[in-house]
Amino acid sequence: MRKILIVGAGQSGLQLALGLQSKGYEITLMSNRTADEIRGGRVMSTQCMFRTALGHERDLALNFWDELAPRVEGLGLSVAGPPASGGHPRVVDWVGRLHGHAQNVDQRIKMAGWMETFEQRGGQVVIHGAAVSDLDVLDRKYDLALVAAGKGELVSLFDRDAARSPYDTPRRALAVAYVHGLGPRPEHPDFDAVRCNLVPGVGELFVMPALTTTGRADILFWEGVPGGPVDAFRGITDPSEHLERVLELMEWFTPWEYARATKVELTDAGGTLSGRYAPTVRHPIGRLPGGGLVLGVADVVVANDPITGQGSNSAAKCAATYLASIVEHGDRPFDEEWMRTTFDRYWQSARHVTRWTNTMLAPPPEHIVNLLAAGTTFPAVAHRIANGFDDPSDFEHFFYEPEKTAAYLDEVREEAEAAEAAAALAAAEAESEADDGAEADDGAGIGGGAEAIRSVR
Structure with missing residues (x-):
């Protein structure tokens, strides 16, 4: 029986350990906290997971909370325009169905x-915050050592990959509050959706339905441009003051x-979080002082900003990829070549997340402004962008290059016009009294929203 050490008990470490x-x-799993300490501690993330990532959990029968967690059926985008009396108005608003x-x-x-399930099934859990010196000794006892702890000393084993890391400083200041009492969005009161609110030049607010330790909740998550008005949480340690600042913004x-948050309250004393980090891709293999090699997992080696909501999704995909590579490798040694090949296999999906995330951290170019605005006029655009959160590779086909975006919008417009013409013809043939000239789109809906975004970006 092959012996494997996994350091880190997050989404990737535990999913891989259980798999x-x-x-x-x-399997030996190392964690710096017990299950009870995790459960009773502070929130750690904003972890909305989409279809593919959830499928990896279901493949391992780890979907314990399917019947309890809110079903998030859509993803919506709103864009704030220039300030007016009473605050910033919306210039773009749409929701796509997942x-x-x-x-x-x-x-x-x-x-x-x-973690409790892993222990109940016979797994060994070691509660210890591992250092490099610990790993240097332990590595010799295992066929393979994996580092899935994205913070702490062990990350220093993995050098920054400058070619894949365009930023060396944080691009957003992060502030999270888990709350009860949030009302529904009136635009879609019958289904839950993640809402992405972009304030050009200032930052982003994400609102996400969730299941927390106290039941159904919503997450209010600000990402502020460093030095801007939303970068306003340094030094705040009182949870109530933290929530008050979230609501003021x-x-x-x-x-x-x-308007739907006037009666919210924190879910619990641990329901807030703030911080910042630089998005970084690292080389996947760490070399220990004694010469042993360890393989980095998920955000240890690919840490993206959470602006695109991909952290837990990427962790689940990485764990699934590594699981397959380990099992397929059989009894052969887990040498440097295998480690590099295994990471490269994961990078085939992770590279799309990294490109998309880094693009969204920069001021949007003209063609992306037009694309985001088009979601208001054309539901097909809204649906496609929404489902890109599950499969970011699709953005390669219509998001990054102006020519591809223009071609896609032309295609969508032609399909909409053809569908409208077909409906009008059917109505005429049936001698209906319906207005057969309604709402032929000339692109004005795109231009209005796009112009408002441009004016404040």
Whole structure:
């Protein structure tokens, strides 16, 4: 039986540990906290997971909270225009429907539950904050050592990949509040959706339905441009003051969201989080002082800003890829070539996330402004962008290059006009009294929203 050490008990570490355990491997998991400490601690993330990532959990029968977590069936975008009396108005607003529902389970629930399941199934859990010196000794006892702890000393084992890391400083200041009492969005009261609110030049507010330790909740998540008005949480340690600041910013920059948040309260004393980090891709292999090699997992080696909501999704995909590579490798040594090949296999999906995320951290070029605005006029555009959160590789076909974006919008417009013409013809043939000349689109809907975005970006 092959022995594997996994350091880190987050989405990737625990998913991989449970997956390998189910395949008969002898797994040791190292965590700096017990399950009870995780469950009773502070929130760790904003972890909305989409269809593909959830599928990896279901493949391992780890979807313990499917019947409890809110079904997130859509993803919407709003863009704030220049300030007016009473705050910033909306100049773009749409919601796209997801092909498969998303789900957001507080990691305090999931990681604690998975760790207990791993132990109940015979896995060994070592509660210890591992240092490089610890790993240098332990590595010799295992066939493979994996580092899935994205913070702390062990990250220093993995050198920054400058060619894949365009930023060397944080691009956003992050502030999270888990709340009860948020009202529904009146635009779609019958289904839950993640709402992405862009305030050009200032930052972004994300609102996400979730399951937390105290039941159904919503997450209010600000990403502020460093040095700007939303970069306003340094030094705040009181959770109530943190929530008050979140709401003050909502009232001015996203009043349409604030309107449903006037009665919110924190879910618990641990329901806030703030910080910042530079998005970084690192080389996947760490070399220990004694010469041993360790393989980095998920955000240890590909840490993207959460602006595109991909952290837990990428972690699940990385764990699934590594699981397949380990099992397929059989009894052969886990040497440097295998480690590099395994990471490269994961990078085939991770590269799309990294490109998309880094693009969204920069001021949007003209063609992306037009594309985002077009979602208001054309539901097909809204749906496609929304489902890109599940499969970011699709953005390669219509998002980054102006020519591809223009061609896609022309295609969507032609399809909409053809559908409208067909409907009008059917109505005429049936001698209906319906207005057969309604709403032939000349692109004005794109131009109006796009112009408002341009004026403030």
